[in-house]
Amino acid sequence: MKQQLEQIEKSAKEALCGCASLAELEELRIRFLGKKGELTAVLKQMGKLSAEERPVIGQLANQVRSDIETALSERTAQLKSAAQAEKIKAESIDVTLPGKEQSVGRLHPLTTVMREIEEIFIGMGFSIADGPEVEYDYYNFEALNLPQGHPARDTQDTFYITENILLRTQTSSVQAHVMEQQKPPIRVISPGRVYRSDAVDATHSPLFHQIEGLVIDKGITMADLKGTLEMLMKRLYGEDCKIRLRPHHFPFTEPSAEVDVMCFHCHGEGCRLCKNEGYIELLGAGMVHPKVLVNCGIDPEVYSGFAFGLGLERIVMRRYSIQDMRLLYENDLRFLSQF
Ligand code: DAH
Numbered sequence: 001m002k003q004q005l006e007q008i009e010k011s012a013k014e015a016l017c018g019c020a021s022l023a024e025l026e027e028l029r030i031r032f033l034g035k036k037g038e039l040t041a042v043l044k045q046m047g048k049l050s051a052e053e054r055p056v057i058g059q060l061a062n063q064v065r066s067d068i069e070t071a072l073s074e075r076t077a078q079l080k081s082a083a084q085a086e087k088i089k090a091e092s093i094d095v096t097l098p099g100k101e102q103s104v105g106r107l108h109p110l111t112t113v114m115r116e117i118e119e120i121f122i123g124m125g126f127s128i129a130d131g132p133e134v135e136y137d138y139y140n141f142e143a144l145n146l147p148q149g150h151p152a153r154d155t156q157d158t159f160y161i162t163e164n165i166l167l168r169t170q171t172s173s174v175q176a177h178v179m180e181q182q183k184p185p186i187r188v189i190s191p192g193r194v195y196r197s198d199a200v201d202a203t204h205s206p207l208f209h210q211i212e213g214l215v216i217d218k219g220i221t222m223a224d225l226k227g228t229l230e231m232l233m234k235r236l237y238g239e240d241c242k243i244r245l246r247p248h249h250f251p252f253t254e255p256s257a258e259v260d261v262m263c264f265h266c267h268g269e270g271c272r273l274c275k276n277e278g279y280i281e282l283l284g285a286g287m288v289h290p291k292v293l294v295n296c297g298i299d300p301e302v303y304s305g306f307a308f309g310l311g312l313e314r315i316v317m318r319r320y321s322i323q324d325m326r327l328l329y330e331n332d333l334r335f336l337s338q339f
Contacts, residue, residue, distance in 0.1 A: 001042060001045065001049070001053075001057050002056075002057060002060060004042050005039075005042060005057070005060050005061055005064050006064075008032060008038050008039055008042065008064060008068075009064045009067055009068060012028070012032045012068045012071065013067075013068075013071055015028050015031075015032075016028060016071050016072065016075045017075075019075060019079075020079070021079065022076065022079055022080070022083075025072065025075060025076055025079065028072070029072055032068055033065065033068060033069070033072075039061065039064065039065060039068075042061070043061055046058065046061075106336070106337075106339060107339075108328075108336065108339075109316050109319075109320060109322075109328070109336075109339045110209060110312060110313070110316055110328055112339070113312065113315055113316045113319060114191055114209065114211070114312055116236070117189075117191070117211055117232070117236070117312075117315075118189065118191065120231075120232055120235045120236070121189045121213070121232070124187075124228065124231065125187055126187045126188055126189050126213070127187065127188055127189075128188065128189060128190070128191070129174055129177070129178050129188040129189070129190040130174075130190065130192070131168070131171070131173055131174035131177050131190055131192065132168070133167060133168055133192065133193055133194075133195070134161065134165065134166075134167060134168075135165070135166060135167070135168040135173050136164055136165060136166075137163075137164040137165070137166060138164070138176075139168075139173040139174075139176050139177060140158075140166060140168050140169060140170065140172075140173040141153060142295075143175075143176035143292065143295045143296065144172055144173070144175065144176065144251065144252040144292055145251045145252050145289050145291045145292055145295070146251045146252070150251065152250075152251050157169075157196045157197040157198060158196070158197065159195050159196075159197050159206075167194075167195035168194055168195065169194055169195065169196050170194055170210060170212075170309060171190050171191070171192050171194060171210040171211065171212035171309060172212055172252060172307070172309055174188075174190035174192075174212055174214075175212065175214050175252070175288075175292070175296075175307060176292075176295065176296050178190070178214060179214075179216070179293075179296035179297070179298055180296055180297070184216040184217050184218075184298060184303050184305075185215075185216065185217040185218075186214060186215065186216040186217070186305070187214075187215050187217075188213070188214050189211055189212065189213045189214075190211070190212040190213075190214075191209065191210070191211040191212075191312070192209065192210070193207055193208070193209055194207075194208060194209070194210050195207055196208075200326060201325075201326075202323065202324040202325055202326065203325055204325070205313070205325055205326070205329060207329075208311065208312070208313050208325075209311070209312035209313060210309050210310065210311055210312065211309070211310050211312060212307070212308070212309050213228070213285075213306075213307060213308045213309070213310075214288070214305065214306075214307045215228070215305050215306050215307075216288065216293075216298060216303050216304070216305030217303065217304075217305065218302065218303060218304075219304070220287075220303075220304045220305050220306060221287075221304070222255070222287060222306070224306060225285055225286075225287070225306035225308065226243070226245060228306075229243055229259055229283075229285065229308065230243055233261050233282075236315065236319070237261065237264050237319075238264070240267075241261060241262055241264065242261075242262040242268070243259055243260065243261050243262070244259070244260045244262075244279055245257040245258070245259055245260075245285075246258045246259075246260065248284065248286075250284055250286055251289070252286075252288070252289050252292050252307070253284075253285065253286025253287055253288060253289055253306075253307060254286065254287060254289045254290070255286055255287060256284065256285070256286035257284075257285050257286055258281055258283070258284055258285075259281075259282055259283045259284070259285050259308070260277075260279035260280060260281050260282065261279065261280055261282050261318075262278065262279055262280075263277070263278055263279060263280050264318070266278065280318065282310055282311070282314060282315065282318075283308055283309060283310035283311065284308065284309050284310075285306065285307065285308035285309070286306065286307065286308075287304060287305070287306050287307075288304070288305040288306060288307050293305070313325055313328060316328065320339070
């Protein structure tokens with residue numbers, strides 16, 4: 001029996017050394033020290049021993065038990081601290097590693113300037129109206145005094161979807177929607193995308209953006225139009241900015257004008273940018289044609305108004321000295337990250 005006990009101690013210690021996990025340790029504890037374990041099995045045979053042998057073997061058995069318990073708890077502590085060390089190692093942060101750069105998104109220049117213009121008009125008491133990009137011929141042309149066969153329709157190279165549905169060629173199409181839905185006084189701008197079947201080049205794109213303006217009230221005159229646009233341009237280009245109105249023709253305004261802004265590069269002197277004009281054409285405008293008012297159920301004897309339509313791309317290109325319009329649509333980060 002003495003031999004058996006010594007054998008148990010030896011194999012328990014060996015097994016403990018080779019044991020790699022806390023779960024395995026528990027199995028070993030049950031195997032050696034448990035109620036049905038090896039040590040218990042030996043002790044059950046104590047009855048067969050003589051009276052002299054019993055206390056000797058009993059003492060040895062106790063010794064073996066306590067040795068195994070000690071070894072078990074030492075091994076448990078070892079495994080726990082190894083696991084802890086492993087965890088710390090896995091979690092450790094190398095503060096000398098280079099950081100991960102976070103790239104921050106920015107607004108597209110078209111969006112930035114569009115929002116700026118919206119803010120300027122909101123400051124002047126305008127509200128923002130929205131209109132469909134897929135539009136009836138009626139709103140894009142007919143209501144605006146451009147009946148079927150009108151020559152000015154040709155200048156707008158329209159994408160037709162059906163005979164009377166098209167992609168709007170101008171934000172002026174929103175005018176009739178607004179006048180149908182609101183009673184004067186009306187003071188709205190309507191920014192958005194417009195479409196024309198133009199070939200792409202440095203100054204043309206089949207998709208571009210316009211901002212329409214419409215003001216209808218009693219006693220509105222050309223002076224209100226000029227004052228409003230002057231205010232816009234001063235806010236956009238600086239207090240010393242001047243505008244000039246040139247007579248022009250649009251079917252939906254009478255009188256009509258094209259509005260030029262003083263070249264901010266040469267301040268009116270004439271340079272390459274403004275083709276020696278001193279001024280750069282920016283938008284079309286005029287007093288809303290009485291026929292348009294009538295088409296929209298507004299009495300031209302009582303009300304008058306002005307309208308204008310400006311091209312956003314032009315303003316953005318002037319603002320940032322961008323020579324080629326295509327850059328605004330190509331989404332090339334080398335270009336966009338400059339803004
Ligand atoms: N819709 C015109 C265009 O696309 C611009 C325009 C001119 C709008 C005169 C207006 C206006 O509201 O009164 O060329």
